[in-house]
Amino acid sequence: METLERIGKNAKAASFETGKLSTAVKNAVLEKAAELLMDNKEEILAANALDLAEGERKGMFSGLMDRLRLNEERLMGMAEGMRQVARLEDPIGSIERSWTRPNGLLIGKMIVPLGVIGVIYEARPNVTSDVFSLCFKTGNACILKGGSDAINSNKAIVRVLRQALVEEKAPENALQLIEDTSRETTKAFMHLDEYVSLLIPRGGAGLIRTVVKESSIPVIHTGIGNCHVYVDEFADLAMAAKIVFNAKTQRVSVCNAEESLLVHEKVAPAFLPLLEETLKEKHVELRADEASAKYLKESVPATEEDWGKEYGDYILSVKTVSSLDEAIAHINHYNTGHSESIITENLPNAQKFLREIDAAAVYVNASTRFTDGFEFGFGAEIGISTQKMHARGPMGLAALTSYKYIIYGNGQIRQ
Amino acid sequence: METLERIGKNAKAASFETGKLSTAVKNAVLEKAAELLMDNKEEILAANALDLAEGERKGMFSGLMDRLRLNEERLMGMAEGMRQVARLEDPIGSIERSWTRPNGLLIGKMIVPLGVIGVIYEARPNVTSDVFSLCFKTGNACILKGGSDAINSNKAIVRVLRQALVEEKAPENALQLIEDTSRETTKAFMHLDEYVSLLIPRGGAGLIRTVVKESSIPVIHTGIGNCHVYVDEFADLAMAAKIVFNAKTQRVSVCNAEESLLVHEKVAPAFLPLLEETLKEKHVELRADEASAKYLKESVPATEEDWGKEYGDYILSVKTVSSLDEAIAHINHYNTGHSESIITENLPNAQKFLREIDAAAVYVNASTRFTDGFEFGFGAEIGISTQKMHARGPMGLAALTSYKYIIYGNGQIRQ
Numbered sequence: 147m148e149t150l151e152r153i154g155k156n157a158k159a160a161s162f163e164t165g166k167l168s169t170a171v172k173n174a175v176l177e178k179a180a181e182l183l184m185d186n187k188e189e190i191l192a193a194n195a196l197d198l199a200e201g202e203r204k205g206m207f208s209g210l211m212d213r214l215r216l217n218e219e220r221l222m223g224m225a226e227g228m229r230q231v232a233r234l235e236d237p238i239g240s241i242e243r244s245w246t247r248p249n250g251l252l253i254g255k256m257i258v259p260l261g262v263i264g265v266i267y268e269a270r271p272n273v274t275s276d277v278f279s280l281c282f283k284t285g286n287a288c289i290l291k292g293g294s295d296a297i298n299s300n301k302a303i304v305r306v307l308r309q310a311l312v313e314e315k316a317p318e319n320a321l322q323l324i325e326d327t328s329r330e331t332t333k334a335f336m337h338l339d340e341y342v343s344l345l346i347p348r349g350g351a352g353l354i355r356t357v358v359k360e361s362s363i364p365v366i367h368t369g370i371g372n373c374h375v376y377v378d379e380f381a382d383l384a385m386a387a388k389i390v391f392n393a394k395t396q397r398v399s400v401c402n403a404e405e406s407l408l409v410h411e412k413v414a415p416a417f418l419p420l421l422e423e424t425l426k427e428k429h430v431e432l433r434a435d436e437a438s439a440k441y442l443k444e445s446v447p448a449t450e451e452d453w454g455k456e457y458g459d460y461i462l463s464v465k466t467v468s469s470l471d472e473a474i475a476h477i478n479h480y481n482t483g484h485s486e487s488i489i490t491e492n493l494p495n496a497q498k499f500l501r502e503i504d505a506a507a508v509y510v511n512a513s514t515r516f517t518d519g520f521e522f523g524f525g526a527e528i529g530i531s532t533q534k535m536h537a538r539g540p541m542g543l544a545a546l547t548s549y550k551y552i553i554y555g556n557g558q559i560r561q
Numbered sequence: 562m563e564t565l566e567r568i569g570k571n572a573k574a575a576s577f578e579t580g581k582l583s584t585a586v587k588n589a590v591l592e593k594a595a596e597l598l599m600d601n602k603e604e605i606l607a608a609n610a611l612d613l614a615e616g617e618r619k620g621m622f623s624g625l626m627d628r629l630r631l632n633e634e635r636l637m638g639m640a641e642g643m644r645q646v647a648r649l650e651d652p653i654g655s656i657e658r659s660w661t662r663p664n665g666l667l668i669g670k671m672i673v674p675l676g677v678i679g680v681i682y683e684a685r686p687n688v689t690s691d692v693f694s695l696c697f698k699t700g701n702a703c704i705l706k707g708g709s710d711a712i713n714s715n716k717a718i719v720r721v722l723r724q725a726l727v728e729e730k731a732p733e734n735a736l737q738l739i740e741d742t743s744r745e746t747t748k749a750f751m752h753l754d755e756y757v758s759l760l761i762p763r764g765g766a767g768l769i770r771t772v773v774k775e776s777s778i779p780v781i782h783t784g785i786g787n788c789h790v791y792v793d794e795f796a797d798l799a800m801a802a803k804i805v806f807n808a809k810t811q812r813v814s815v816c817n818a819e820e821s822l823l824v825h826e827k828v829a830p831a832f833l834p835l836l837e838e839t840l841k842e843k844h845v846e847l848r849a850d851e852a853s854a855k856y857l858k859e860s861v862p863a864t865e866e867d868w869g870k871e872y873g874d875y876i877l878s879v880k881t882v883s884s885l886d887e888a889i890a891h892i893n894h895y896n897t898g899h900s901e902s903i904i905t906e907n908l909p910n911a912q913k914f915l916r917e918i919d920a921a922a923v924y925v926n927a928s929t930r931f932t933d934g935f936e937f938g939f940g941a942e943i944g945i946s947t948q949k950m951h952a953r954g955p956m957g958l959a960a961l962t963s964y965k966y967i968i969y970g971n972g973q974i975r976q
Contacts, residue, residue, distance in 0.1 A: 149959070162893060162917075162919070165917075165919075166916070166917060185807045207904040237624065239662070239916070245732060245938065247936070247937075247938055251927060251931060253937060253938075256620060256915075258919075258949075260949050261919075261949060261951070291835055324771065339773065340772075343613065343948075343949050343950065344950060346951075354783075358657060358754065358777060359754075361775050362773060362774050364779055364780075364948075364950045364951075365779075376637075382972075385972045389972065389974060391974075392974035392975055393974075396974070396975050478577065496969075500671075500967045501581070501654070502577075503581075504577070504580075504673075504676075504965075506965055507966045507967075507968060508965060508966070508967050508968070509970060510967075510969050510970060511969070511970045511971050511972055511973075512666060512968055512969075512970025512971075512972070512973040512974075513973060513974045513975050515974070515975035516666060516968065516973065516975060517966075521662070521975070522662075522668060522966070523660065523662055523668075533758075533779075534673075534675050534758050534759075534963035535675070535758065535759060535779045535950065535951045535963070536678060536779075536950045536951040538963055538964055538965060538966075539965070539966050548949035548950070548953055550919075550920060550921055550922065550923060550953060550954070551921065551922045551923070551925050551932075551937070551953075551954050552915045552925075553922060553923070553924045553925070553927055553931065554911075554925050554926070554927075555924060555925060555926045555927025556926055556927075557797075557800045557803065557804065557926055558926075558928060558931065559803060559804055559807035559808075559811070559928045559930070560807055560811050560928050560930035560931060560936070
């Protein structure tokens with residue numbers, strides 16, 4: 147715990163320095179880090195091989211092994227990611243707006259770093275360089291706690307990134323890794339509120355729930371998505387089938403994939419057979435309520451549990467509703483505040499859905515798969531927030547900043 | 562606890578309704594509430610008399626008794642406050658910005674309510690109508706936990722405000738008071754994260770610390786201010802004396818009052834005697850370091866504890882520094898992130914101070930007393946945030962909102 151306290155203090159001290167760095171220095175660090183990542187590829191891959199061997203020994207699930215695995219191509223991707231962040235506009239120090247008060251005070255809202263950002267994540271070593279580059283570009287120091295399964299890989303990557311900081315004369319403690327991955331240390335990390343401004347858990351629902359319950363540092367929930375598409379009575383059914391096919395099957399494991407379909411009862415007889423035909427190619431299992439099952443050749447009865455489920459798989463729950471209001475109420479009850487879409491040609495229905503659905507991204511006639519920092523044009527993404535405080539939806543660089551008011555006077559005193 | 566769970570559920574359900582209310586209905590509720598507050602003044606004042614009698618019996622400190630006391634004039638102030646909020650522009654539903662992506666998706670960032678806001682406060686019954694009007698105008702439901710000392714007053718006020726909601730056909734549960742003011746219930750309230758989006762503690766440092774440590778709901782810290790004025794070597798000394806006099810004495814009990822003075826060693830010999838003369842009128846006690854004491858006729862030696870103290874009284878700590886860097890480092894170490902001011906005629910020094918000081922409001926040549934929602938032109942204030950997440954500095958209506966992305970497509974699918 148003493149170490150953790152020191153890590154917190156180091157980060158806080160470094161954050162005062164990183165907040166003052168010029169854009170040129172920050173970019174030079176990121177370019178240098180990209181270069182060193184490739185120069186040190188043998189060392190990093192050797193460290194990764196240790197983690198992989200340990201994973202094999204423990205019988206790690208193949209999907210996890212794949213996330214853990216690094217190779218030259220993946221390292222190149224990490225380096226290129228850092229170069230891309232270097233090319234993004236630096237938001238720090240810009241004045242978002244300014245105004246003059248009747249007493250002559252000129253008030254400006256200046257974008258500033260948050261300070262120290264903590265990130266808790268699981269077995270993907272690429273998150274290490276990814277998170278560092280976004281936090282550092284926005285003038286923040288960061289403290290990372292990766293999964294124990296990737297500890298050797300993360301240590302090797304962090305060593306290289308810190309070398310880039312040193313070589314470019316930036317504070318080395320702008321990046322620190324918590325090497326002790328024990329549960330007690332992770333728990334204590336969540337209470338470093340004296341030093342850490344923001345904690346972002348990146349991982350499954352279990353991790354996020356634990357962090358929200360335990361942390362005394364403000365937390366941003368990310369990446370849990372029980373996303374719906376609602377096919378309205380006024381939908382273009384061919385478009386609807388194309389969108390559901392895309393939202394469900396284009397990449398099933400991601401948080402913006404569709405998990406549940408709602409269909410208006412008036413179009414269910416025409417739409418559901420068309421959709422079943424479309425989805426056949428991908429062997430999607432349909433878990434349907436009774437009203438929908440009537441129009442499907444093959445389906446599994448949906449249970450209450452299905453409505454709240456993020457499958458992350460080729461499975462779709464299907465429910466027939468008798469009104470737009472019923473669809474909205476169902477979504478607002480079961481969703482996770484991520485992405486929801488209505489397919490309709492009717493303007494009032496589209497507007498009502500946009501207004502009343504409580505989610506980070508609400509679509510009309512488009513796939514939910516677009517909820518993404520790159521697709522939104524932010525040029526980066528540290529996660530997709532499913533909460534309402536501070537940042538909501540895809541989080542680009544702006545989500546890692548705060549602001550302060552700067553005020554120019556010429557002797558004003560309060561009356 | 563069962564009751565608390567029900568209060569949470571009620572608030573969440575009400576928040577879906579309040580989020581949809583038109584500006585006209587929201588304003589009508591606030592106008593009606595203002596009217597009913599005066600129509601029911603006898604009942605409210607009788608309830609307040611019960612609280613005052615109980616306070617007297619318990620030997621309550623006279624400052625607290627004064628905060629607790631209502632009279633016709635204060636009720637009129639509360640009613641007028643609600644009417645003022647009715648006149649403010651409604652931010653809900655506005656599109657902050659919108660842009661079109663290359664694939665034709667039109668993305669807009671729409672301002673929406675946060676949902677349910679919880680407020681924990683102490684003995685001022687006027688906070689009840691104040692907080693309700695700001696939360697309700699921004700389409701939020703709120704749950705209030707006032708101090709046990711004001712429970713009869715709060716119950717009477719809340720009954721009247723809920724009557725206004727009913728009369729204007731708005732959801733009554735847009736406002737709920739937790740009537741059980743026990744410690745256990747308050748603690749349980751801080752864990753209603755399933756229903757409450759944001760918790761704002763309004764009160765002393767002890768209350769705020771407890772809430773930050775205990776709450777699993779995101780918290781905004783407000784109102785703790787150890788504010789500094791730094792008199793630079795290039796200061797206009799007459800202006801500096803006027804500003805320090807104002808920042809220290811215009812109202813000593815508030816969070817944006819000055820608590821500590823830093824003086825550059827080059828101007829200390831000329832400035833400190835001038836300041837002492839100016840402050841004499843208000844009998845301000847000066848707690849000075851050795852270097853400053855030399856230039857003061859009368860002072861008390863400052864201890865380490867003084868640098869971190871929010872006196873809220875006619876006391877000022879005084880320290881001489883040998884550089885701007887030393888002043889900045891001292892402030893960033895001891896301040897509470899509230900308001901700091903530099904007095905200087907030198908542009909680079911002013912800019913360095915603005916850039917490097919870590920606080921919600923950073924001033925050049927003005928009193929710290931301007932950090933206030935009304936003085937900033939926001940037309941309202943629910944508190945002054947001293948943290949960096951979500952909202953910083955004076956919090957007007959905008960601080961009680963979130964946003965969602967609304968996206969119009971015409972069949973877009975992700976490639």
